[in-house]
Amino acid sequence: MSTTRPYPPGDRRPEPSGASGASERGAPETGASERGAPESGASDGDVVVSSGGRGRQVRRLSFEGESGVVPLARDFTRQALYAWGWLPAATADQRAAAEDVLLVVSELVTNACLHAEGPDEMWITCDRKVIRVEVSDKGTGQPSPRTPHRAGRPGGHGMFIVQRLCLDWGVVRTPGVSGKRVWAELGAPA
Numbered sequence: 001m002s003t004t005r006p007y008p009p010g011d012r013r014p015e016p017s018g019a020s021g022a023s024e025r026g027a028p029e030t031g032a033s034e035r036g037a038p039e040s041g042a043s044d045g046d047v048v049v050s051s052g053g054r055g056r057q058v059r060r061l062s063f064e065g066e067s068g069v070v071p072l073a074r075d076f077t078r079q080a081l082y083a084w085g086w087l088p089a090a091t092a093d094q095r096a097a098a099e100d101v102l103l104v105v106s107e108l109v110t111n112a113c114l115h116a117e118g119p120d121e122m123w124i125t126c127d128r129k130v131i132r133v134e135v136s137d138k139g140t141g142q143p144s145p146r147t148p149h150r151a152g153r154p155g156g157h158g159m160f161i162v163q164r165l166c167l168d169w170g171v172v173r174t175p176g177v178s179g180k181r182v183w184a185e186l187g188a189p190a
Helices: 069-083 092-115 158-165
Strands: 048-050 056-062 119-127 130-137 168-172 180-187
Touching: 056 069, 069 092, 069 119, 092 119, 092 130, 092 158, 092 180
Parallel strands: none
Antiparallel strands: 048 056, 056 119, 119 130, 130 180, 168 180
């Protein structure tokens, strides 16, 4: 698994012209013409984007001024999974896939809290059968699984869990901008 490649093999980068509604950092711009109104019950930080016929949907959560960010991120993600049909799960495999998404969200947000002065924003993208989670922070460190992994030792399992559960994950840094965006992608059950 890569921790430095900014985009996975599927090349999900924004279109160069910005036609995808994404900024240079890959996040939906607040003024993007494709932006929809937040769904009922959505928080103020929730931005729902639907990109034409491609079925791509994006939700954004700002952590500015928030406390209890891990449960907040999990609840926000759970709402997105319900909206996108991942929940309620009809089978054990579908339930496990949704739980994996929630666990990865918890790990990425917790790592931002422990190692990077807390998260700034989180984006969740559903593109067909792939969920992409991105958490931005102002930290300078480089997340990586601890090696060797020692299962019996307390702590230090976050990125190992992310690596094991995800199709791919990595870190995006923008030159001249402090911080980073850690992303992870998970697939739906077949």
